[in-house]
Amino acid sequence: MNEQQQTLWHFMWQQADKLLVQTLQHIGLTFISLLIAVLLGLPLGILIARNRNLSGIVLGTVGILQTIPSIALLGFLIPVLGIGAKPAIVALFLYALLPIIRNTYTGITGINPTVKEAAIALGLNKQQLLLQVELPLAMPVILAGIRTATVINVGVATLASYIAAGGLGEFIFGGISLNNTNMILGGAIPAALLALLFDFLLSRLQKLNIKTLNRTTLAMPVLLILLSLLYFVPAAYGTKLVAGFTPEFMGRQDGNVGLERIYGLKIHTVVINDAVMYKAAYEKQLDVISGYSTDGRLKAYDLVVLKDDKGIFPPYYAAPIVRNQALEKFPSLEKTLNLLVGKINDSVMTDLNYRVDHLHQSPERVAHDFLKAHGLWRERGGKKNGTVRLGSKIFGEQYILASLYSQLIKGFTDYDVVAKTGLGGTKICFDALMNDQIDLYPEYTGTGLLAILKPPQQTIDSLGGDKDKTFAYVKDQFEKKYGISWLKPIGFNNAYALMMRKQQAETFHIETISNLKEYLKNQ
Amino acid sequence: MIKVQGVSKSYNSLKAVNELSLEIKEEENLILLGASGCGKTTTLKMINCLIKPDQGQIFINGKNIQDQSPIDLRRNIGYVLQNNGLFPHYSVAQNIAIVPHLLKWDKKRIETRVDELLEKLHLPNSYRSRYPHELSGGQQQRVGIARALAAHPPILLMDEPFGALDNVTRTKIQEEFKALDELKRKTIVMVTHDVQEAFTLGNQICLMDKGAVVQIGKPWDLLFKPSHSLVTSFLQEQRLQLEFKTILLAALWPWLPTADQTDNHITLSSQSTLWDALERLQQNKTETLQIVDHKKEAKTAGFEQLMSAIYRYKKTIVT
Numbered sequence: 001m002n003e004q005q006q007t008l009w010h011f012m013w014q015q016a017d018k019l020l021v022q023t024l025q026h027i028g029l030t031f032i033s034l035l036i037a038v039l040l041g042l043p044l045g046i047l048i049a050r051n052r053n054l055s056g057i058v059l060g061t062v063g064i065l066q067t068i069p070s071i072a073l074l075g076f077l078i079p080v081l082g083i084g085a086k087p088a089i090v091a092l093f094l095y096a097l098l099p100i101i102r103n104t105y106t107g108i109t110g111i112n113p114t115v116k117e118a119a120i121a122l123g124l125n126k127q128q129l130l131l132q133v134e135l136p137l138a139m140p141v142i143l144a145g146i147r148t149a150t151v152i153n154v155g156v157a158t159l160a161s162y163i164a165a166g167g168l169g170e171f172i173f174g175g176i177s178l179n180n181t182n183m184i185l186g187g188a189i190p191a192a193l194l195a196l197l198f199d200f201l202l203s204r205l206q207k208l209n210i211k212t213l214n215r216t217t218l219a220m221p222v223l224l225i226l227l228s229l230l231y232f233v234p235a236a237y238g239t240k241l242v243a244g245f246t247p248e249f250m251g252r253q254d255g256n257v258g259l260e261r262i263y264g265l266k267i268h269t270v271v272i273n274d275a276v277m278y279k280a281a282y283e284k285q286l287d288v289i290s291g292y293s294t295d296g297r298l299k300a301y302d303l304v305v306l307k308d309d310k311g312i313f314p315p316y317y318a319a320p321i322v323r324n325q326a327l328e329k330f331p332s333l334e335k336t337l338n339l340l341v342g343k344i345n346d347s348v349m350t351d352l353n354y355r356v357d358h359l360h361q362s363p364e365r366v367a368h369d370f371l372k373a374h375g376l377w378r379e380r381g382g383k384k385n386g387t388v389r390l391g392s393k394i395f396g397e398q399y400i401l402a403s404l405y406s407q408l409i410k411g412f413t414d415y416d417v418v419a420k421t422g423l424g425g426t427k428i429c430f431d432a433l434m435n436d437q438i439d440l441y442p443e444y445t446g447t448g449l450l451a452i453l454k455p456p457q458q459t460i461d462s463l464g465g466d467k468d469k470t471f472a473y474v475k476d477q478f479e480k481k482y483g484i485s486w487l488k489p490i491g492f493n494n495a496y497a498l499m500m501r502k503q504q505a506e507t508f509h510i511e512t513i514s515n516l517k518e519y520l521k522n523q
Numbered sequence: 524m525i526k527v528q529g530v531s532k533s534y535n536s537l538k539a540v541n542e543l544s545l546e547i548k549e550e551e552n553l554i555l556l557g558a559s560g561c562g563k564t565t566t567l568k569m570i571n572c573l574i575k576p577d578q579g580q581i582f583i584n585g586k587n588i589q590d591q592s593p594i595d596l597r598r599n600i601g602y603v604l605q606n607n608g609l610f611p612h613y614s615v616a617q618n619i620a621i622v623p624h625l626l627k628w629d630k631k632r633i634e635t636r637v638d639e640l641l642e643k644l645h646l647p648n649s650y651r652s653r654y655p656h657e658l659s660g661g662q663q664q665r666v667g668i669a670r671a672l673a674a675h676p677p678i679l680l681m682d683e684p685f686g687a688l689d690n691v692t693r694t695k696i697q698e699e700f701k702a703l704d705e706l707k708r709k710t711i712v713m714v715t716h717d718v719q720e721a722f723t724l725g726n727q728i729c730l731m732d733k734g735a736v737v738q739i740g741k742p743w744d745l746l747f748k749p750s751h752s753l754v755t756s757f758l759q760e761q762r763l764q765l766e767f768k769t770i771l772l773a774a775l776w777p778w779l780p781t782a783d784q785t786d787n788h789i790t791l792s793s794q795s796t797l798w799d800a801l802e803r804l805q806q807n808k809t810e811t812l813q814i815v816d817h818k819k820e821a822k823t824a825g826f827e828q829l830m831s832a833i834y835r836y837k838k839t840i841v842t
Contacts, residue, residue: 118608121571121680122621122670123598136612 011182015171023190025166028231029085030153030194033092035224037149041097042142045104046130055105059098066098070156074163075276083244083272083280085231088157088165095156096149103145107138140206147202154195158187162273164244164280168194170271177248240523241516244272244286254450255290255496258312265517278303281501288516293497294346294397296353304505305497307512313496314460315467316446317489318397320405324483326439330388334487336412337440340404341488343374349397349492356396363396367403371411378411385414391429391441392421397494401442426451434482444494448474448486467493524549524710525570525678530579531734532565539565541734542579547727552711554725556718558757562734563714567680570712571600583678598622601671601709605683607663609655615641615666616651622674640669643703661692665699672705679706681713685720697723718758722765730754742769747840767798770833772814778832782813782821790815800829 012019048055068076070091077087111134119133135142161169171187174180205220249255250271259265267288272280280286282301291298293305320337327334344352352370355361371377388409392402399421406417420438423429426447432438449460449470455477463469467489475486498513510516525547532540540562547553555563568574570581572593581588588596609618616637623633641648644665655663664684671679685693700706701724715721721728722742729739730753738750746762746769749755758765772779773793789807791800793816800812804826811825824832 112608112611114604114606114608115610117573118602118604119610121573121597121600121602121604121608123594123596123625124621125594128625133610137610 008182008185012186015186019171019186019190022166022168022170022187023194024230025160026154026157026168026191026194027227028229029088029092029157029160029165029167030150030198031224031227032085032231033089034096034146034150034153035221035228036089036093037096037100038146038221038224040093041100041145042104045101045142046108046134048101049105049108049134052109059102059105062094062098062101065094070095070159071162074159078163078276078279082283082285083163083165083276084270084285085160085165087163088160088167092153092156092160095152099145099148099152100142101145103141103148104138107141107145108134110141111137143202143206147199147206150198150202151195154191154198158191161247161271163276164270164272164286166271170247170250173273174247174251174271177246178251180251183251241267241287241520242285243267243269243288243290244277244280245269245290246274246277247271249290249496254312254314254446259498259513262310262312263513263517265513265520267516267520281499284501287504288498288500291497291499292494294349294353294492294494296350296355296357296396298350298499299354300358302502303499304502305499306505306510306516308495308497309512309514311465314446314449314463314465315470315493316444316495317467317471317491317493318401318442318444319471319489320440320487321433321443321448321478322440322485322487323433323436324479324485325436326388327485330386330413330415330439332413333388333409333415333440334485336408337405337487339376339408339412340490342491343376344490344492346492349494352400353397356400363399363403364407366400367407371404371407376408376411380410383414384416387416387418388440389438390417390419390421391423391432391438392419393426393429393441394422394424398442401490405440405442433484442490443486445470445474445486445489446495448478453477453481524551524584525712526582526585527566527570528580528582530566530569530576530581532562532569532574532576538734540569540576543731543735544579545729545736545739547710547712549710550708551727552706552725553713553727553729554721555712555714555729555731556721556725556757557716557731559716561731563716563731564682565734566731567682567712567714570678571597571602571680598625598674599676599678601674601676601679603664603667603671603679603681603684605686607655607667607687609663609666609670611655614652614654615646615658618655618666619669619673621670622676626674628674636673637669640672643705644669645699659692660688661696664688664696668700677710679709679711681711683714683716686715686717693720700724718761718765719768722768730757764798766833766837767801768796770797770836771795772797772800773816775829775832775836776816776822778835779814779822779824780828782823789813790821793817797829797833800824801826 044058048058073091073094074087077090081087081090115133115137116129119129124132157167158169158172160167161173168187168191171183172191175183175185175187245256251257256269270286272286277286277289278291278295278297278301281289281303291303297303298305322333322337352366355366356363368377390402390406392398402419402421406419409415409417420432423432423441429441430452433441445467449455449463453474463473471486471489478484478486498516500510505511508519510519527543527545529542529544530540531538531542543562543566555566557563565574569576572588610621613621619637619640620633623636637651638648641650646662646665646669650658650662655666658666668684685696688696697720713724726741727739728742728745730737730745732753738745738754740748745754746758746766771793772791772795775797776793789803789809790813791803793814800814803812811823814822814824
């Protein structure tokens with residue numbers, strides 16, 4: 001525990017500059033959206049308190065907005081507003097709206113009717129009634145709404161990092177991707193502290209004497225604006241090109257860290273979720289992204305992979321890994337699985353992924369068409385002699401590989417196949433294999449090395465990113481440690497890659513990462 | 524001064540006020556009396572435009588109130604509510620100063636007026652900066668009255684002003700209210716369901732039922748010249764007390780014995796009510812009272828003489 005704490009402090013200290021930037025962005029996002037929500041929500045709340053037959057529609061609409069899951073809301077906003085601060089602010093604004101409108105409405109309608117009647121009977125006009133009676137008396141309730149909205153916003157703002165708007169979510173989601181607890185806590189603790197701090201400050205404001213409140217309510221908008229401006233403090237060091245990297249890529253040695261260390265690449269970087277990254281590049285909101293070299297979207301969005309001329313991205317060659325007992329039990333299995341070797345290179349795999357991910361063809365059909373084209377399709381035999389249990393992770397390429405293997409086994413052997421596809425991540429698949437729940441699944445050499453074996457850094461360095469050395473090492477270690485065999489690699493490499501729009505890369509004559517660095521240096 | 528002409532108001536299908544007409548003269552103290560739901564509060568609120576009548580007109584000083592801005596109208600009509608309706612976020616002084624403030628009086632004038640009203644309503648000046656929730660119910664109601672009087676409105680509307688107070692406080696405030704010099708020259712319309720209160724404070728009483736006037740007249744008229752059996756039945760329960768409170772000693776004059784020569788009498792004006800006389804007897808534990816009329820003629824009466832006089836007096840009315 002103590003060690004954990006020390007390393008957490010160590011992490012936060014080391015990353016202090018990033019942490020500061022993220023915190024400022026986080027506060028900025030929270031309060032820009034809050035400010036807009038107050039500016040719009042307060043008058044709207046007053047309006048529906050005056051015309052109560054409107055309240056059903058307005059509160060209903062805002063209430064429905066509130067029920068949209070935050071990620072989905074961001075998803076809806078990206079096509080309209082793109083990525084970055086804009087959709088994040090709009091989403092946060094929409095979430096802040098309900099508590100503010102509802103509390104303004106409740107606050108005003110909840111005022112003792114006798115007081116209101118007295119005010120009217122004394123001859124206050126509508127404006128005087130609002131400013132001298134309704135707002136001051138509703139203020140504690142309105143402030144409670146603003147307080148709720150603030151806390152919600154601090155929480156939801158962590159998701160802003162999905163769409164390149166920054167904030168403490170960069171650490172949180174980076175940490176989750178990298179399974180780095182210190183990184184998660186480095187983002188989560190400041191976020192929680194921010195929520196607690198603002199909640200506390202607003203609760204103090206609520207308890208202030210109603211009389212002094214008048215002055216503080218005037219100070220509030222000023223404070224809101226100042227806090228909002230914090231977002232713009234971490235002025236990004238501008239380069240001509242903008243890179244969008246996933247939170248995982250940002251924190252990895254074989255990711256952004258390596259790009260900076262080995263290539264000396266300096267580029268204005270935003271953190272973004274993998275799901276929207278490719279599209280953002282296509283729509284010219286990003287110029288360089290960190291993708292996977294066989295991703296179907298490469299083809300869909302007309303992107304090219306920059307050559308990793310200094311070899312910082314370790315090889316991720318795909319190969320089936322099989323329990324040794326299974327190889328003994330099913331003698332013709334290895335031979336059958338090896339039928340695929342050499343048939344699929346990077347661009348073929350990209351094309352297959354493209355069909356599944358973008359043309360929405362079923363993995364079975366894509367596998368069937370592929371095998372037919374390569375003369376590997378056979379009707380399944382009649383007699384069945386045991387069942388092979390096949391696993392796969394939960395993304396398109398793995399489904400395709402599982403379908404290919406499944407159809408090959410059915411065609412070329414007398415075994416039956418049960419496919420347990422969609423087994424989540426690496427850990428789930430590997431555990432299933434170890435616990436004799438599946439017999440095989442397709443794995444990548446890089447994953448085997450870095451996610452499963454996790455050897456010391458020296459060992460990794462000694463492999464030098466060489467594909468054959470890496471394969472030999474993982475094959476050897478898996479055999480020794482787990483009794484699991486790596487069969488021959490299929491031939492494609494689904495590694496990290498930097499990619500750009502084809503047209504832009506050609507215009508600037510950028511083919512390799514070194515080219516990119518030179519180009520940026522000359523700007 | 525205030526003229527209500529054929530005014531009606533319905534809520535959904537329910538007629539709260541049904542073609543009601545009445546007239547309130549200057550400096551009159553009219554009580555709208557009736558059971559709850561009889562339309563008395565609705566009638567009151569139509570006078571200061573808190574409720575708009577469906578039909579009919581209301582004139583104040585000959586001017587139709589529909590032709591005036593309701594804001595200006597209300598600033599010239601004091602309004603006292605049952606649950607005081609004080610602004611909880613305003614201090615006592617701020618509450619009293621609301622209308623003068625709206626009328627843009629200068630600061631000094633407002634301060635003087637607040638001081639004056641606090642004194643008249645028996646509120647210590649140190650209460651200026653207190654907030655309504657720090658005051659007792661009776662004190663809150665006094666502030667409510669002060670607030671209504673602040674800008675010298677010629678008309679005062681009161682909606683069950685003492686209804687929420689306990690008996691002791693109510694009697695006390697009613698007495699203070701009666702003695703308040705500022706009210707002597709005001710036209711007052713007060714709503715109440717309390718018959719005793721109506722007879723104590725009103726010089727005209729308007730008994731209402733189902734949104735219409737049953738009888739309007741002096742307390743004496745309602746008691747002894749009822750226009751409808753409803754009036755008699757409404758007053759039935761407390762009739763004796765009401766009669767005693769209404770009948771003046773002057774009315775009993777012919778049946779009271781002439782003054783004897785003994786001293787040590789308590790002296791009472793013939794303008795006092797029979798109730799006052801009985802109370803005096805009770806309080807001072809004496810057998811007889813000396814009653815003096817405006818011509819300085821004196822009579823002496825004890826309990827028995829008073830009772831006999833009222834018996835005979837009532838006989839003359841019934842015939």
